[in-house]
Amino acid sequence: MTTAPAIGRRRLSRGTTRRLLPVLLDLALAGVICVAGFTTLSGPLQVLEARAVALVLGWLDPTWSSGVLPGHVLLFRGDGEIIDAVVTASCSSVLSVLGLVALTAVVLRGRRLHALGGLVVAVLAVVVLNHGRLLLSALAGLQWGEGALVLFHDWVGTVWNLVATLGGFLVMVWVTLPAAERAEQDVGGRHTARRPDSWARPGLGYRTVEAEQPPAHSRRTTVTGLLHRHVLPRRLSAWLAARREAARVDYRLGHLPASRRVERVHELAADGLGAHSATLVAVATYEVDPLVLDALADAVAARQWEPVTGHRVAALRLWARGWLLARPVSTSPVPEDRTGDDDAAVVAVARIPVPQAAPSRGTTPSPDRPSHAAGSPTPHSFARPSAPHPPETSR
Template sequence: MTLVARRLDHALHDRAARRLVPSGTARRRHLVLVEMALAVAGCVGGYLLWIDGARHFEVLICEQIIMALGVDRISAALGDSFLVFGPGLEPVVAQMTGSCSILSSVLALAALAAIVLRERSQVVAGFAVATVFVLAANQVRLVLSLLAGRYFAVDALVFFHDWIGAVINFAYTLIGLLIMIGMTMYDAQRAEQDHTGRHTADRPEAWARPGLGHRVPLDADDAPKEPKVQVAAFLHRRVLPRALSARLARRRERTRVDYRVGHENAARRAAIVRDLAGKGLGVHTATLLAVATHETDIGVLDALADAVAARQWEPIASADVIALRLWARAWLMRAPAGTGPAPTGRLIAVTGAGGPAGVAVIQALQKAGDEVLALDANPEGAGLRLAAHAAVLPRADQPGYAESLLAILAEYRPSALVCTVAEEYRALTPLTARLDEMGVRTWLPDPAAAETCLDKVAFATALHAAGVPHPATAWTAGTAGLVPGPWVVKPARGRGSRDVVLVDEPADLPHAFFTVPGAIVQTRLEGREFTADALVARDGRMLACVPRWRDETRGGISVRGTTFASEAVTEVVTATLRAVGHSGPANVQGFVGPAGEVTIVEVNPRFSGGLPLTLAAGADVVGAYVAGILDPDAALPPLEFRPGLRMARYFSEIFYTSADELVGAAR
């Protein structure tokens, strides 16, 4: 025999020998068939062995439930059947057949637990809970069937038991199966983290250290073992609809942390974060939150914040997505390191913190490095959340205002008090001596001057006496008709354009006059409306006069404006404030007519809601005013401003909880 023939014969002999030895797949297939045969045999044998005992046991339990409910004419004296007397006392024997018992369902669950889930210690508890549930549900089915025969008719018993009961039987068997699987498939060795970084399960020893994503090389003993039969995987691949399976997978992925991120370098981590966020904030939410919580590299955090900000169009999928967006907003709005103002060490109290003027003053003081104590009567005032310290006061016209204010100032001991509500001057003036004793400096206008500005009748009288241009004004019904039209009717003591009525027809004037409380009537001016932010020194010098056009207003507050320079406006504003005897901050409102004539409408002896435009134009009236408060003898210099600067206002938000804890960027 040649060498080639011998080798061929040897190869054929080896191949024939290998065919006689079953492969691993064949062995597993044979093992599965044997286990299935044993399961079927166990179910059949158990049913034949225990069915009579199970029927008597369930009849006994059902009898006890019927007796506890106080229902008569139902007896279990026959042992394995019920004797039911219907509405007409017609007797019927309801036999407890094998199909009515839970034994078949329990044996099926036991077979599944023994064959498929036997390697998991939790299967015993899962099987016990599922059995108790199936027993309880079947008792409900039996009781309802018997009650149907007792109160309705024998046909109702048969219908409920055979049809509705069959549906209930299928439902509780399926639910019992899911209960057992759910309790059994829990694995205490999953290595996962929630979004706060806490480990949600015991970590395997193969993990080198806690944190995001570092693994050591696996030894031979730690090599992955042959995969086991996974019921969950089988359900997802073969049983559940694809859409439902994908939905459950997405929900599971949202709460799972991707451990492949932490051990990479910073550039790679940033690329991974951008890729994960690009798939949707609701897809890898837990991983992105973990990065935002534990990451220390500024570049990675910048990449995450930019990626989150780029997906603002994405619908909100959960509360964690909201938290991620709030974090990104706070990160992007953070102050650059080292660019903030140097702290002055002063604490300045500001009243009226909830109004536009109060908010503007608080922000100006903070930009200058001052710490602020915000005060307001409204506990929901936005300015209370902007300042380092805040307190709520009663209104100035309510009892307890003075005591509350003094108690708060005694607690915090601010260096100065800035009032942005003109109506508080009357209550603050008697407290100046006690404030000085506390070391709290103030600069309040003369009470008579403040009252003249707040009372539009007194204001019109003062300007008329000083020869300052002012619209014709009447405050009695008898003289209202003497004022040239068209008219504007408004309260003599009001603010914020409240209760202002414009009248064009003479016949409508009396009705408007008597409708507006405490009304005055003025000629409605033509021309372009302006407001001038002014600061008058204690000696009467005009330190600042910044006129701005009121291009657009909402609720009496300027939302669009433009600064401008005008000697005529400055002269009339100066004459107006001199006529009323005011010192300190003020905003003067008026009109520039078609021919350039300037007419003054009113003066508010406080900072205005449009103050941010004046400050942006370069006239730091807040800083100069605080300097004048702290040093009354200081020679304050005049302030310049930039004409032609425009302002467009927009809304900004503060987020806080019911416990007054700031959230997100407001923190």
């Protein structure tokens, strides 16, 4: 009898539990936001919205309404009828606002400041649209009586509230997610970034020949650009720009010839390893030309004095050390007319062998595991292999 199926089921159950735990935590977070937010914000938001409706009606005609009662709007018709319009929880925008907050905290929290900006814009849009719904309901009551107010609130207002919530969600997603130029995808989902074929890895994407488009020369005006030019201080704007540049990968580097890539790597490293850390890590990850990799390793090794300011800089230091230790002592000469388009040249990195247990006396080594002979090109460690000794001649 074997226990393999039971072990497999146990491992599958553990993996499923690990995947379900974050989902359950997100659902619990959304529930806490909705319950706690409704208990805290429902009453004050109803009072605020009723006061806003009475204020706008007072601007139109001071004899139409009164907001003397918190959460109520008193409507005075011309025939002497007084309608007491109560802003209940279903009339308020608190449910839509809390739904957007929960979605931002659970789904879009990875965007951080972008998600916060999108949430602020969406909440303002939902509150303004709900205020328009309440205002139109009050005007319908003033014009045609209490029945028209209830009819507008129950039918038109319900559809209005649904459309307003959906519109607020779309606005939040539009503000939160990156623009089409940064997403580097067209409407059909094809990648449009100018990336080399050697870096065509899953998730990175690259531009094919038929998908290339002429670059746009017009400068697009964005809210972020206006803030950086006219609102934010220069020091803060420069710090944010440097932080954004450090996390950006310049895939245009891969289209240059090998000699130009070497120069560009030295230029990027001269600004500091932390200034273009994402691009340098991408070069170390996806570059296949040994000359470019040697240039990157030498540039990183030449800046040992630079402090480690992030995980990418630490990764570059570790990679450069391993590359320099595993690099052969002598390399084959490279022709001068090399253009760098031959991406087939790859340097084999030495592997650290797994230590095997010493064989006992009287046993012979296994034939399928031959030992490395003297002068084998594969080193036994990451240390630089020494040059082979000349054979001794007998006297």
